[in-house]
Amino acid sequence: MSSLLKITDLHVSVGETPILKGVNMEIRQGEVHALMGPNGSGKSTLAYALAGHPNYFVTSGSIDIDGVEITELGADERARLGMFLAFQYPVVIPGVKVADFIRHAVSNIRNPDRKEGEGLVPMREFRREIRERMEALNMDTEFARRYLNDGFSGGEKKRMEILQMAMLQPRFAILDETDSGLDSDAVRVVSEGLARLSGPQMGVLIITHHERLLEFNRPQFTHVMLGGRIVETGDASLAHELHANGYATVRERHPEAAADNAQTVAAVTT
Amino acid sequence: MTTAAIDINRIGYSRDVFEQFLAERVEPVWISDARREAFEIYQSLLQSELDPEEFKRVDLRVFNAARFRPSSVKAQTTEISTLLANQTEYGGSIAHVDGQTTHSHLSSQLAAQGVLFGDLLTLLIQHRELLEPSFLKKAVRPDADRFAAWHAAFWTSGTLLYVPRGVEVELPLHSLIAHSRDGIAEFGHTLVILEDDARATLLEETSSINNDMAGLHVGCVELIVGKNAGLRYVQLQNWNQRTWHLAHQAGNVDNNASLQWTVVGLGSRLSHIHQDINLTGRAATAEVNGVTFASDHQKISYYTQQHHKAQGTHSDLLYKEVLRDESRVIWRGMIKVDAAAQQTDGYQRSDALMLSENARCDSIPGLEIEADDVRCTHGATTGRVDEEQIFYAQSRGISEKEAMHMIVEGFFQQVYDRIPVEIVRETLSRTVQGKLGIEALAAV
Numbered sequence: 001m002s003s004l005l006k007i008t009d010l011h012v013s014v015g016e017t018p019i020l021k022g023v024n025m026e027i028r029q030g031e032v033h034a035l036m037g038p039n040g041s042g043k044s045t046l047a048y049a050l051a052g053h054p055n056y057f058v059t060s061g062s063i064d065i066d067g068v069e070i071t072e073l074g075a076d077e078r079a080r081l082g083m084f085l086a087f088q089y090p091v092v093i094p095g096v097k098v099a100d101f102i103r104h105a106v107s108n109i110r111n112p113d114r115k116e117g118e119g120l121v122p123m124r125e126f127r128r129e130i131r132e133r134m135e136a137l138n139m140d141t142e143f144a145r146r147y148l149n150d151g152f153s154g155g156e157k158k159r160m161e162i163l164q165m166a167m168l169q170p171r172f173a174i175l176d177e178t179d180s181g182l183d184s185d186a187v188r189v190v191s192e193g194l195a196r197l198s199g200p201q202m203g204v205l206i207i208t209h210h211e212r213l214l215e216f217n218r219p220q221f222t223h224v225m226l227g228g229r230i231v232e233t234g235d236a237s238l239a240h241e242l243h244a245n246g247y248a249t250v251r252e253r254h255p256e257a258a259a260d261n262a263q264t265v266a267a268v269t270t
Numbered sequence: 271m272t273t274a275a276i277d278i279n280r281i282g283y284s285r286d287v288f289e290q291f292l293a294e295r296v297e298p299v300w301i302s303d304a305r306r307e308a309f310e311i312y313q314s315l316l317q318s319e320l321d322p323e324e325f326k327r328v329d330l331r332v333f334n335a336a337r338f339r340p341s342s343v344k345a346q347t348t349e350i351s352t353l354l355a356n357q358t359e360y361g362g363s364i365a366h367v368d369g370q371t372t373h374s375h376l377s378s379q380l381a382a383q384g385v386l387f388g389d390l391l392t393l394l395i396q397h398r399e400l401l402e403p404s405f406l407k408k409a410v411r412p413d414a415d416r417f418a419a420w421h422a423a424f425w426t427s428g429t430l431l432y433v434p435r436g437v438e439v440e441l442p443l444h445s446l447i448a449h450s451r452d453g454i455a456e457f458g459h460t461l462v463i464l465e466d467d468a469r470a471t472l473l474e475e476t477s478s479i480n481n482d483m484a485g486l487h488v489g490c491v492e493l494i495v496g497k498n499a500g501l502r503y504v505q506l507q508n509w510n511q512r513t514w515h516l517a518h519q520a521g522n523v524d525n526n527a528s529l530q531w532t533v534v535g536l537g538s539r540l541s542h543i544h545q546d547i548n549l550t551g552r553a554a555t556a557e558v559n560g561v562t563f564a565s566d567h568q569k570i571s572y573y574t575q576q577h578h579k580a581q582g583t584h585s586d587l588l589y590k591e592v593l594r595d596e597s598r599v600i601w602r603g604m605i606k607v608d609a610a611a612q613q614t615d616g617y618q619r620s621d622a623l624m625l626s627e628n629a630r631c632d633s634i635p636g637l638e639i640e641a642d643d644v645r646c647t648h649g650a651t652t653g654r655v656d657e658e659q660i661f662y663a664q665s666r667g668i669s670e671k672e673a674m675h676m677i678v679e680g681f682f683q684q685v686y687d688r689i690p691v692e693i694v695r696e697t698l699s700r701t702v703q704g705k706l707g708i709e710a711l712a713a714v
């Protein structure tokens with residue numbers, strides 16, 4: 001049976017400011033969903049809320065996997081249940097080597113009951129596996145010895161996110177603008193990599209402003225977010241149309257949400 | 271009489287204690303005479319305040335010297351836990367317990383090359399002409415401050431390493447300073463002399479036999495590095511949390527010579543280290559690394575001086591401190607550049623990572639530059655663990671606690687990367703994990 005990630009009437013606030021205002025979405029393992037929407041519409045907020053960022057408060061609604069509520073779980077527990085977020089802005093952790101970090105992560109994901117200090121995945125197999133994955137992503141294996149994202153270029157950071165996804169093999173992956181900041185060769189490598197990795201075992205939510213990633217990973221569903229709500233859902237052709245024509249027509253069709261979107265952006269910028 | 275008369279018996283030792291100490295010693299007159307001279311300096315320094323610049327934040331109010339006395343009893347040679355012994359092959363090793371040398375060994379190969387390594391007192395007597403001119407005269411002088419004088423009057427055992435001209439000692443040497451009984455005052459001295467073109471690595475550590483007894487270490491380290499010579503010296507302070515550690519340490523680096531000096535502070539109730547790096551010869555270089563992890567109510571303090579005395583010298587200091595619980599760390603760093611020391615590079619940096627709201631760190635860098643053609647930078651940061659880093663790691667399935675531990679280790683990693691001796695890096699990483707409370711260690 002394939003698993004189902006279900007988001008029901010999700011309301012999320014940052015501090016006192018409500019950002020998401022009732023998001024509904026269902027992602028089944030094996031499906032590819034695209035999430036689009038203008039800047040500030042709440043896409044990353046949804047991604048963080050799904051991953052369990054402590055500053056993003058779920059004020060009402062729920063997130064569940066196969067009926068098991070995860071809204072109250074910590075980010076690490078969610079990850080151990082198979083959630084993965086490729087960050088729009090990956091975080092630098094100085095002094096922590098990529099290989100050590102990923103080895104700890106893999107050990108926890110593959111052995112969800114693992115406690116700190118308990119065994120890690122065997123070094124030799126781990127080395128072989130990470131080397132293969134890096135080669136598939138056209139990454140220099142030297143990166144494994146570097147400190148996590150420290151001094152990495154924007155594109156290198158994004159590839160590092162995909163490497164982690166490849167190693168962790170999540171059930172549900174959210175890719176938050178993984179294609180931005182990549183040169184066109186890198187977009188192709190990442191797109192092909194994602195296509196190879198997704199398949200029936202992974203449900204993917206691709207947040208993007210570009211079309212390339214979706215060419216290789218054709219979404220069954222395209223969602224449009226505006227003012228903290230999903231205002232339209234369609235198929236791949238909707239993504240195509242939005243790329244061609246922008247969000248003007250969507251705003252016209254949903255004036256209330258469009259006004260909300262403008263307001264949130266204004267509220268934060270002033 | 272002033273009303274605020276200093277209670278000598280609390281802050282140090284009176285003449286009675288000194289005379290009794292001397293009466294029990296069997297040693298050449300020239301050594302006792304040097305002690306008497308130092309003791310007179312000590313008595314006068316006891317009458318004056320400690321330099322507020324250096325000691326203002328070092329809380330010695332509850333220190334009671336009367337609680338500690340030098341041991342005249344033969345030290346027990348019980349097993350002492352060490353972090354570094356047996357971790358690698360050593361060219362020689364020495365141990366001092368309660369101020370007496372209990373073990374000393376040097377490989378016959380090194381001995382044949384003229385290397386001297388062993389108990390300071392014994393070797394000082396045997397090689398007076400060679401060693402006397404350097405002992406407490408070049409790097410640390412008895413009149414440097416109250417603690418240096420106290421040490422110079424009361425020192426007993428110590429580690430001496432002398433490497434003749436051109437001899438390169440490949441294997442590291444190990445030195446252990448230990449306390450085994452309650453109430454011990456111990457005055458360990460470390461004297462390292464590298465003649466021109468010589469090379470050596472000395473790894474030194476301190477250890478208490480258990481966690482309950484109180485102890486006092488008034489120590490001194492003198493590192494004298496000759497022309498083109500290279501010394502790597504590590505001192506890993508790992509006393510129990512009832513030990514006072516007061517130390518005056520100095521290194522003199524001659525022409526084209528290099529000194530890599532690593533100071534590790536893990537233990538002690540209160541520790542204050544005065545560390546002088548004197549770049550005395552042209553193009554001398556020094557790299558200074560500090561790793562400090564304070565917990566509970568520990569107070570760990572450093573006063574470092576990178577003193578550029580000659581042209582084209584280079585110094586680079588990096589201290590990293592992690593503080594948890596209600597601990598306190600003080601770092602006061604100074605780069606001094608004499609007028610003659612043109613084309614000098616001096617760097618100093620201290621980074622503190624606070625794991626608790628109740629810990630406190632004071633980092634105060636400083637520059638005193640009299641030359642005009644120099645490059646000096648200094649900086650100090652104090653920060654907390656970044657929540658975004660924790661979340662990022664958590665989103666990869668790593669628990670909050672484990673993430674925090676990884677971040678702390680990563681924080682120290684930047685200084686480990688500068689420590690040239692692998693077993694020291696490994697030992698530190700293991701010890702830091704222990705102090706973080708990571709029980710079982712991951713199987714590699």
Ligand SMILES: Nc1ncnc2c1ncn2[C@@H]1O[C@H](COP(=O)(O)OP(=O)(O)OP(=O)(O)O)[C@@H](O)[C@H]1O
Nearest residue numbers: 014019038039040041042043044045046264265268
């Ligand atoms: N941590 C935060 N603090 C303050 N405001 C926030 C925070 N996170 C999000 N917001 C606000 O919430 C709104 C939605 O932001 P979000 O990052 O989710 O947008 P987005 O759709 O991902 O935009 P983009 O396409 O630019 O990445 C914005 O107005 C943003 O400023």
Ligand SMILES: [Mg+2]
Nearest residue numbers: 043044045088
């Ligand atoms: Mg975003």
